[in-house]
Amino acid sequence: MKWYTIKKVNALRVFYEKLYRCFGPQHWWPGDTPFEIAVGAILTQNTNWGNVEKAIQNLKQHGLLSSHGIHGLSIRELASLIKPAGYFNVKAKRLRSFLDFLMNEYHGRVENMAREDVTQLRAKLLRIHGIGPETADSILLYALEKPIFVIDAYTKRVLSRHGIMASERSYAEFQELFHASLKREVHLYNEYHALFVRVGKTFCRRTKPLCDRCPLHDMLSPVYLKAARLL
């Protein structure tokens, strides 16, 4: 490992300590079953979680939050049920393609995916229409408890704003940084990513400048800024 990446590694470890101390455990993913988590991962694409909850509640109230329940619906019916989550036509098709996959390959049970080799499973998930890297990794980490770090818009924004890694770097590069820096631990990855969302929502919105009350604000020290310039 190159000398300057040591600073990034240290920064990531310090970030986690600070965030955990500040916000405590986040108890993610907000969902009761692996299946519900997977559905939520698709519904929350570029969408506020509050809206996703409404869509999931709709499915629950109709007794349709199950693989057979959703699989039995037409695209039109499904779209109407998930309307509050936004992009409902697109997401109905994406849910459908995920369910086709789940029924065909795993008898409709998300748990059955856990037996498979993680790398191959990730590749299979990415071949499903409507599942990209973040959705695939959310399913792997939160539904199947595989040690795969999830990169989202908040993670990229918080890291770039604090001078750790430029936001135009790829998903894979961000993920590699975490995999190389942290112990391969499900619980750690789970809490850490959830903490990024937490701090991002509160202090690191898209257009606003970084708030100086952000618990990571003091990490904008010359040491870390210097490391950032060496990317």
Next chain:
DNA sequence: TGCCAGGCCGGGT
């Protein structure tokens, strides 16, 4: 009111 939210796909360079 306008901005924002836990992406991904497809068509055009």
Next chain:
DNA sequence: ACCCGGCATGGC
């Protein structure tokens, strides 16, 4: 290999 428009609701 990028770049960009489209997709859509609800909360602040």
